Amino acid sequence: MRSTGPLAALAATAMVFVLAGCSGPSSGGDLSYEDSPLNKYLSAAYGGDLSPEEQQKLSEERQAQTEELVAKCMSEEGFEYAPNTDNGSGMMTSAEGDWEPEKREWVEKYGYGMINSPFAEKQQEATEEEYVDPNQDYVESLSESEQTAFYETLYGPTPDEEEMGEDGSYEYRWEDAGCQGWAQHEVEGENADPFQSEEFADLRTKMEEFWTSSQASPEFSELNSAWAACMDDAGEPGFTTQQDAIQSIIDEQTALYDAAYGDGSEPVDTESADFEDPNESAAMKELGEREIELALVDLGCREKTSYAKKSLEIQFALEEKFVADNKAELEAFKSAAEQSK
Template sequence: MRSWRRGAPGVAAVGGALLGVALLAACTSGPDPVAAASPTVGPLDVYLDLITGVEDESAEAFVAQASKAEEIVAACMHDAGFEYVPDPTRYHSSVQDTEALATFDEHAYAAEYGYGLTEPGERPGITTSSVADDPNTEYQMAMSPAQGAAYQKALQGVFAFGDTAPTDEEIDAAYTAPWTEKGCSGRAEHEAFDWEVATSEDVVMIRDEWEGSWQRDLDPQFDAVRTAWVACMREAGTPAYTHPQDAVDQLQAEMLVRQEALAGGEPGSGKAWKELHELEITVAVADLACQDATDYQDELEALEHERQQEFVDTHRAELDALVERYSADR
């Protein structure tokens, strides 16, 4: 299932991540949700698009929304008596160039870097930002403790926890508070992103019900797909893995073990590290080849869409009611 927004106002205030993949433009007068499903978009995904009313969740659209949000934050902070330089990177740590990624040769990358664990290779089309780039840091550092607290309160509202680490209960309360209590960030995200529908109780309940209704790893059809991949990997002479993510997880675990064994030495050096890097390349190359040979990703996607269809057939009345309810407000 495609990722769909579960973010909440206030996310940027605590370091929100870039959320989003391409969504279908849709409205109640648009195509039938099931008919609109495609090889990459399942029938439940389409319904959720209709309900949330998000026309474009591409990386480029998200960056544009982030820029709009930051202009709102700047105006709001100015009204509160503070200076503020718009900083769209608060809403994302990396931005993907979808056109560049479309031409990215993952097989060539795997042959040189494996999964990018022991020796991360540069993936074209991805730019990153860091907290150190925040143009407002110097301004805040010059403030007195009282001024800094007031600044954070204006910016984050209930997310301004101060120097004391918040409890889980305090964090939960902050996330569930209305956007009006989340300072200028909450106001900006409310106006620029409109996440309220995606995070509303009834929509989250539908999503949670779907996630609880289908456990991929327990599905007999998934076991058939997985078994074909395992057999292919065995023929390639790799260690025993149960599925692609298991291969990554085991290599990461071994990498951490060897890092600890370095006892202060530099990762990336020494015979043991070189051996692990070579194993990683061998596994990654075989993994991609076996996924291609078994149509692993296509088979998984087809299976998930089939299960989504079953869920939609069972919950169509609820989904139609949600579409009608939330589209009436737009």
């Protein structure tokens, strides 16, 4: 099997950043992120008002709709295709307690949850069950050229060097992603994310600027200075903000992936005897140990400075002002999000 590693790792990297954002003030005394003034607006679009079971059900329904459309598209292009609703693309829900970066017992096991993640453990458990592609026998019955045509019709042609870009990045366009891209667009069009619509372009810009500027606020700067001084005293100097500590692990993990998969411009033969899975490497294991060591020192400094509680207090105060200044646009967004479900 050949794989272009950086593309495959892109989604994982995106999840890492999401989790990194959650791994700071996930709990702050009597406060929680559910108290966020912005949460009642954003949750309308991103399922925060649904239970994990409801989110899973919604994900499965959309997956089934997508696969039915893929089968229709492939048939029109002259190929057989059995809807595949067990291909691992559904939502992975988590039970309460899976993500507890403010608890020492959790940090001792997972650090920041980057290298050794409770979600990775769940995924491993899920993949231990034998997976059978309902289209495998049909694809194997095709000639090599027919198989190439099958996959290009299903997923679109492989990006060339120009499309990949010098840094290995790739701008996804559903129009170039074959029947899968078309089907996903059709289903998501019915449940479109209003936040990405032109109607809310100004609100998007304002929120992006808000998230950036809030972290640079005097209140956060003061809190981070106290945290950084504690880290320096504990033998972990060089960090300006708490996010910097998390990012240092992300950067090292990314470097290990890059070393194994290259820049994405050339396919990597993952079945070659010379290939070493970076996730199974000694370097990754060592980084996982370093992650836990750093995260424990970080946790101690967060506890000493009441970082979680103060972070939420600061963030919510800033959000209250943002909501007051942009209430009409946020209400319109919330209304559009609720109608899109």
